[in-house]
Amino acid sequence: MKTSKGSSHGKIIWMGEHSVVYGYSAIALPLKQANVHITLEESTTNKLESIFYTGPMDKSPDFFMPIAFLFDSLQKYFNAPDMKVILSMTLVFAGGMGSSAAIACALTRAYYRFFDKEITDQTLFEWIQLSERLAHQSPSGIDAHTVLSSNPIVFTKPSSIQPLMTSLTGYLVIVHSGIKGSTLEAVSLVKEQVLHNNGQTHIDSLGQLSLSFSRALEVHDHSLLGNFMNQAQEHLRALGVSHPAIEELITLANSFGALGAKLTGGGLGGCMIAYFTCKNKLSDFINQLSHPYWIIDLEKDFV
Ligand code: PMV
Numbered sequence: 001m002k003t004s005k006g007s008s009h010g011k012i013i014w015m016g017e018h019s020v021v022y023g024y025s026a027i028a029l030p031l032k033q034a035n036v037h038i039t040l041e042e043s044t045t046n047k048l049e050s051i052f053y054t055g056p057m058d059k060s061p062d063f064f065m066p067i068a069f070l071f072d073s074l075q076k077y078f079n080a081p082d083m084k085v086i087l088s089m090t091l092v093f094a095g096g097m098g099s100s101a102a103i104a105c106a107l108t109r110a111y112y113r114f115f116d117k118e119i120t121d122q123t124l125f126e127w128i129q130l131s132e133r134l135a136h137q138s139p140s141g142i143d144a145h146t147v148l149s150s151n152p153i154v155f156t157k158p159s160s161i162q163p164l165m166t167s168l169t170g171y172l173v174i175v176h177s178g179i180k181g182s183t184l185e186a187v188s189l190v191k192e193q194v195l196h197n198n199g200q201t202h203i204d205s206l207g208q209l210s211l212s213f214s215r216a217l218e219v220h221d222h223s224l225l226g227n228f229m230n231q232a233q234e235h236l237r238a239l240g241v242s243h244p245a246i247e248e249l250i251t252l253a254n255s256f257g258a259l260g261a262k263l264t265g266g267g268l269g270g271c272m273i274a275y276f277t278c279k280n281k282l283s284d285f286i287n288q289l290s291h292p293y294w295i296i297d298l299e300k301d302f303v
Contacts, residue, residue, distance in 0.1 A: 003041045006109030010034040010091045011098035011146035012174055012264045012273055012296075015232060016210035018190050018239065020140045022200075024207030025156040027164060027214065028146040031174065032301065033294045036089040036102040040110040043084035046075070050087040057085065063094065066134035067103050073130060074111045085110075092292065094180040096265020100135040101143035104128040121148050136183050136266075151302045154214060166217045168298035170277040173253070173286060174264065175293045177245035181270030186241045189268075193239050202235040209235075222277050226259025229275060233262035241267030249291070250274070256285035 009032045016026025046057040048068075053060050060068045071085065085107065091099045108127040112119040128144040136143075142155045152164035193199025209232050216224040233250065236242055246263045253261040253274035258281075261274035276282040286293055 001042050002114065003039055004110050004114035006038045006040070006106040006111075006113060008036050008102040008105035008109070008147050010036075010102050011143055012096070012172070012271070013142065013146075014152075014172070014264070014273065015213045015228065016206065017096075017263075017265055017267070018187070018236065018241065019203045019206035019210060020142050020155065020157060021138065021187060021190070022194070022203045022207065023157055024203070025154050025160075025210055025214070026140075026142055027152065027154055027210065027217075028142050029152045029172070029296060029302075030146055030149050031091075031097060031294060031296065032150070033296075034089075034091040034097060036087070036091055036099070036106045038103070038106040038110045039086040040107075040114050041084040041086065043082050046071070046082050046084075048085050048087065052093065066100060066131035067107065069134055070104050070107060070127065070131035074108065074127070078111060078115050080111070080114070092176050092271075094182065094270065095176050096181050096183070096263070096267065096270030097174070098143040098147050098265075101128050101132055101147045104131045105144075105147045124148060136187060138187070164217070166220075168217070168302070169220065170222060170259075170275060170298050171279070171282050172296040172298065173274050173276065173282060173293055174296070175249050175253075175272050175274070175289060175291050177243060177249060177269055177272060178291055179243055179245045179269030181243075181266050181268045183266030186266035186268045189241060190239050199239060202239050206232055206235050222259055222275075226275050229260030229262045229273075236263055236267060243267065243269045245269065246272050252288065253285055256288070257281035258285070 014027045020026035048057050093099045132139040140157045154162045213228045249272040250261040258274035264273045
């Protein structure tokens with residue numbers, strides 16, 4: 001029986017979520033420690049096997065619908081026989097870690113391998129965006145680009161992707177709050193704030209912070225980086241996309257000496273990121289955690 005495999009990894013947004021939707025630049029990092037693996041297997045019916053659902057692909061749960069749609073589109077594009085999709089992942093679904101883009105990427109890679117076809121990053125990006133448009137409505141493209149990248153990027157809509165050139169030091173810890181986030185809901189909540197309240201002011205401030213953050217990265221000003229993260233969190237909170245569970249984690253991280261902490265991704269739950277330069281303080285913090293967490297060593301994890 002013919003099979004093929006495809007993989008991808010997650011992402012985190014260090015600075016610039018939400019304002020990136022409005023044309024400002026954002027800084028995102030691949031999260032290679034958290035990944036997705038897909039096995040595609042010729043089968044008698046189209047089905048999905050995963051920890052959260054096993055059964056016919058067209059009956060998969062609502063949150064999986066964007067991927068089921070991508071599956072259907074790839075089936076038609078390749079005129080493929082019925083397939084079983086086996087999905088395993090260490091990424092958390094709906095956690096602001098780019099899980100939907102990573103699954104879309106791994107699935108597309110598996111199809112192209114199954115049919116012995118080469119695929120460019122641009123084509124892969126377009127397939128990912130096909131399902132991301134259903135997951136997020138008007139995705140900026142940052143998730144799709146970061147799951148395709150091995151190194152940190154500075155992204156500006158619609159298609160400017162610059163590698164983050166500066167050398168990085170310190171650690172980012174990503175902690176899942178245990179609350180499922182909803183990017184779709186968060187993006188529309190922010191849109192409401194922009195249309196009817198003073199949301200645009202917060203978006204502009206977030207955009208400016210992202211620019212200042214890039215400059216602080218260039219001069220390795222760690223305390224300023226942390227300070228900008230804290231300021232960004234204030235604006236994200238004011239936009240209504242934080243969550244008490246995220247706030248609790250931020251307070252905890254700060255009490256252990258984080259230089260800065262904020263939500264990452266769409267929000268309304270999902271993950272918090274905190275920036276540490278002292279390894280001992282980071283260890284003390286993670287020893288207190290009962291939530292899943294991932295650590296990025298900014299100096300060692302990227303080339
Ligand atoms: O929640 P995530 O990981 O999908 O991140 C979404 C980032 C937003 O800026 C909120 C939306 C977007 O499309 O850029």
